[in-house]
Amino acid sequence: MRSVGRTARFGLAILLALALASCVTPRPGAEIAIEGVTVVDAMSGVRENQRVVTRGDRIVWVGSMGEGGPVSKRVIDGRGRFLIPGLWDAHVHFLYDLELTESMASLFLAYGVTSVRDTGGDLAQLFGIRDGWQRDGIVAPRLFVSGPLLDGAFVVYDGATAAQPELGTSVPDTEAARAKVRWLHSMGADFIKIYELVSPAVFRALVEEANALGMPIASHVPLSLTADVAGPATGSMEHLRNIELACASDWRALLNDRRALLQAFDEGRGYELRRGLHSSQRLPAIAAYDADRCREVLSSLEGTMQVPTLRLNAFNRSRPDRNPEWQAATRALPTSVRRRWQGVVERLDEGEARSDMTFADWSLFLVGEMRDQGVPIAAGTDTPIRLAIPGESLHRELELLVRSGLSTREALFAATVAPARFFSLESEMGQIAEGMRADLVLLGANPLVDIRNTRRIEGVMSRGLWLPRSIR
Numbered sequence: 001m002r003s004v005g006r007t008a009r010f011g012l013a014i015l016l017a018l019a020l021a022s023c024v025t026p027r028p029g030a031e032i033a034i035e036g037v038t039v040v041d042a043m044s045g046v047r048e049n050q051r052v053v054t055r056g057d058r059i060v061w062v063g064s065m066g067e068g069g070p071v072s073k074r075v076i077d078g079r080g081r082f083l084i085p086g087l088w089d090a091h092v093h094f095l096y097d098l099e100l101t102e103s104m105a106s107l108f109l110a111y112g113v114t115s116v117r118d119t120g121g122d123l124a125q126l127f128g129i130r131d132g133w134q135r136d137g138i139v140a141p142r143l144f145v146s147g148p149l150l151d152g153a154f155v156v157y158d159g160a161t162a163a164q165p166e167l168g169t170s171v172p173d174t175e176a177a178r179a180k181v182r183w184l185h186s187m188g189a190d191f192i193k194i195y196e197l198v199s200p201a202v203f204r205a206l207v208e209e210a211n212a213l214g215m216p217i218a219s220h221v222p223l224s225l226t227a228d229v230a231g232p233a234t235g236s237m238e239h240l241r242n243i244e245l246a247c248a249s250d251w252r253a254l255l256n257d258r259r260a261l262l263q264a265f266d267e268g269r270g271y272e273l274r275r276g277l278h279s280s281q282r283l284p285a286i287a288a289y290d291a292d293r294c295r296e297v298l299s300s301l302e303g304t305m306q307v308p309t310l311r312l313n314a315f316n317r318s319r320p321d322r323n324p325e326w327q328a329a330t331r332a333l334p335t336s337v338r339r340r341w342q343g344v345v346e347r348l349d350e351g352e353a354r355s356d357m358t359f360a361d362w363s364l365f366l367v368g369e370m371r372d373q374g375v376p377i378a379a380g381t382d383t384p385i386r387l388a389i390p391g392e393s394l395h396r397e398l399e400l401l402v403r404s405g406l407s408t409r410e411a412l413f414a415a416t417v418a419p420a421r422f423f424s425l426e427s428e429m430g431q432i433a434e435g436m437r438a439d440l441v442l443l444g445a446n447p448l449v450d451i452r453n454t455r456r457i458e459g460v461m462s463r464g465l466w467l468p469r470s471i472r
C-alpha cells in the first residue's frame, strides 16, 4: 500500500466499509443520534454543537446538545465534524456503460451521493435495477428515472455503436408524443426527458401532456427552438446545451439555418445530424456572443433549473485524469472499465495539442452569469460519460461550480435543495430538519470554508442506515 496515496486508502476503506454495511439489514424504526456535530445546510447555514436524531428513514429531532430530544441507544460522535444533507447527482445514466452499472450504487453512496436522477435510459431495465436492489437488500441511492430520451423522427442515442447506446426513442409526431408521455406516466416514470431532435410541435405536445399529468420535465434545448422559448416550458435544462446558439447576435439566422437543415434531413443517423449542427454552429455562436441578448435569454430562465454538467462541458480545461482523487478512485472500478478508460486517457494525451478550450471556458463563464442573474443551478455530472466516476465526479462538479462564481453555500444548495425542488420534494429532502428524510453525510471539515471538504467523508447515512468509515 506504500505507493497508494492517502485518498486512495480512504477510497478503498470506505468502499470496503460500505460493502460490509450492505450485508446488514437495516432495522426499521431504529434510532440513531449524531451528537455534538456542526450542522451545515444550504438553507439554515451553520449550527454548532447539535444533536440530530433519526428514526428509520426520517430525521425526528434536531436541536442543541443539552436541549433534550428522544433518547437513542446508538450514538455517533459528531464532535469536530460537520453534517450535511445527503448529496444529489442530478444527471446520471445507469445504462450508458453496462460493465459499470452494477458498481454504480455503492460508488455513489461511498461518495455521499444518496439520490440520483437518471436522465435517460430504458425504463424496464432501470426498474429492474431498482427492484434488484430492493430484492437483494442492497443499500443504494434513491433513484429517480425519466425513461428514454424522447427524441425526434431521428434518434441521437439509437444503439448503433457502443459510444451511442440505445438511450433514446423516436417521437415522430404529436400523437406519438402524447401516447409516449401517457405510457411513461402509467409505468411510473418520475419525470420526462426531452431531447434535441424533436420538432417544435412535438416539443409542445410533450410539454402539454406532461403538465396535464403533473410530471416534471427535463430537457436539452431542441435544435429546432431557442433556449428562451423552450427553457421556460421545462423544469430543468441540461448541459447548457444550445444556449450559446440563443445568445449569439445572429441567433435568428442560426435558427433558420438549423431548421432548414433539420427539414432537409430525411435519411441517416440522428447522431450525425446533431453532430453536424453542433459543429457548424457552436463555435461561431460563441464568437458572436451578445451580452445584451444573453441577459434577455437568461432572464427567461429564472424559473428553470440549470444542470450545467461543467465536469463534462469544461472537460478540456479540467481533465479528470489529471486529479489524484480521480486516479485513486479508478481503483474501485471493474478491471475491464479501468483498462478501457486507460486507453481513452492515452488517446486524449495524443490529441491534447489540438483540444479546443472555447466551449469549456464559455461554459464556466456562462454559469457565473446565470448565478449573477438568479438562474437556479443544480449539480449533475452525466456520469459515467467521459471518464466520470460515480460519486467522485459530483465533488469535481461542486469545485467547478465554485470556480464559476457560486459561493460554497450556493454549490451545496445545487447538490441538495435544488434537485429536491425539481421533484417538489423540498419539504422532504435537501435540509437537516425534523421530518426530512434520513440521508446525511458526516464530514471531517467544513464545506463552506472549502468546497473540497465535501470529499472528507467520515460516514454516510442512507435512508436511516448508517454506513460508517470503519477502516482508516
Ligand SMILES: [Zn+2]
Binding pocket: 091, 092, 093, 119, 120, 382
Ligand atoms: Zn445525459
